[in-house]
Amino acid sequence: GESVGLHLPTLSVQEGDNSIINCAYSNSASDYFIWYKQESGKGPQFIIDIRSNMDKRQGQRVTVLLNKTVKHLSLQIAATQPGDSAVYFCAENPDMRFGAGTRLTVKP
Amino acid sequence: NAGVTQTPKFQVLKTGQSMTLQCAQDMNHNSMYWYRQDPGMGLRLIYYSASEGTTDKGEVPNGYNVSRLNKREFSLRLESAAPSQTSVYFCASSGQRLSYEQYFGPGTRLTVT
Numbered sequence: 001g002e003s004v005g006l007h008l009p010t011l012s013v014q015e016g017d018n019s020i021i022n023c024a025y026s027n028s029a030s031d032y033f034i035w036y037k038q039e040s041g042k043g044p045q046f047i048i049d050i051r052s053n054m055d056k057r058q059g060q061r062v063t064v065l066l067n068k069t070v071k072h073l074s075l076q077i078a079a080t081q082p083g084d085s086a087v088y089f090c091a092e093n094p095d096m097r098f099g100a101g102t103r104l105t106v107k108p
Numbered sequence: 109n110a111g112v113t114q115t116p117k118f119q120v121l122k123t124g125q126s127m128t129l130q131c132a133q134d135m136n137h138n139s140m141y142w143y144r145q146d147p148g149m150g151l152r153l154i155y156y157s158a159s160e161g162t163t164d165k166g167e168v169p170n171g172y173n174v175s176r177l178n179k180r181e182f183s184l185r186l187e188s189a190a191p192s193q194t195s196v197y198f199c200a201s202s203g204q205r206l207s208y209e210q211y212f213g214p215g216t217r218l219t220v221t
Contacts, residue, residue, distance in 0.1 A: 011149075034209060043112075043198050043212030044151070089150060093208075096141070096166070098151040 011034040012105045019077040021102045022088035028104060035064060035075045038087045040102070047075070047088075082106045110134055112213035114199050120219045121189040129184040129216050131199030136154060139202045140182035141166075141210065144195040150186065157182055189220045 013019050025033065031052040036044035050057045050064045050073075054059050063076040073090050087101040112133045121127055133140065138159045141165075143151040153166030155174040163174050172191060175184045182201075186193060196217050200210040 028206040032208075041214075043200075043214050044210075045212070046209045049209060091151075096153050096156070098143075100148055 008042060009100065010103045010105065011073055012097050012107060013080050015080060015082060015108050017080055019046075019075075019080045019106075021075045021077075021083070021088050021104065022097050023073040023075075023102075024100075025071050025073060025092040026091065026097065028068075030095065031075055032093040033064070033066065034091045034093070035062075035073075036091060036098075037084075037087045038089065040086075043090060074101060077104075080106050082108055112199055112201055112211050114197075114213035114216050117214065117215060118217050120221065122185075122221055123190060125189050126185065126187050127189065127219075129197055129199075130181070131183065131213060132181045133199075133201040133211070134180065135201060135203070135211065136168075136179070137201035137211070138179070139208075140176065141200040141202075142172075142182070142184045142194075143198045144168065144171050145198060145215075154184065154197075157200065168214050184220075189218075191220045194218060194220045 034049045035047040037047050038044045048059045048062050048064050050066050061078045065074045085106045087103050089098050089101045091098045115130045141156040142154040145151050152168045154172050156177040157163045159178045175183045196215045198215045199213045201206045202210045
């Protein structure tokens, strides 16, 4: 499944599928990007970050891709699990601007 | 190690009332932040404090004041609450000066009637 930031704020996938969440950022001078996960009723939680001198960074089951040419970030979650259900935000720095988020729902 | 704590968790105010939201962190972080989160709007920065003794305005500072009481504590004050300030407020901290990984508190849900 694939989602594009504010235009498709919800993404529903089957357990075990890969998820792709997209984010467009606004400031071409932004040099540091973070993905956060926010579960219902909780504060955002850091997932992964990437600096502007990188195109890709991998974590445990997550990969972030950065395309500076079109000012676009994506978060890929491999083998999505029910515990991944949450709202996912990208944040660009140094402005500390957050996207509105994408709600990911994982169907068992 | 509690991380970032916020009090209260919930609050209902009448228009014109004042209140202070409290935030404390035990991670020895230099920078602290206050955000508000409205449906469909994402997080918006109200004020931040890059280090003890300094505070700066963020994207939406009007109607709010802050105090960096010491390295651990950063409070947010609403002097005369308005219905437009109904929101969920999050405090966060980060170890390095601005813009690095932030650790968030659980939030305060504020309703102004």
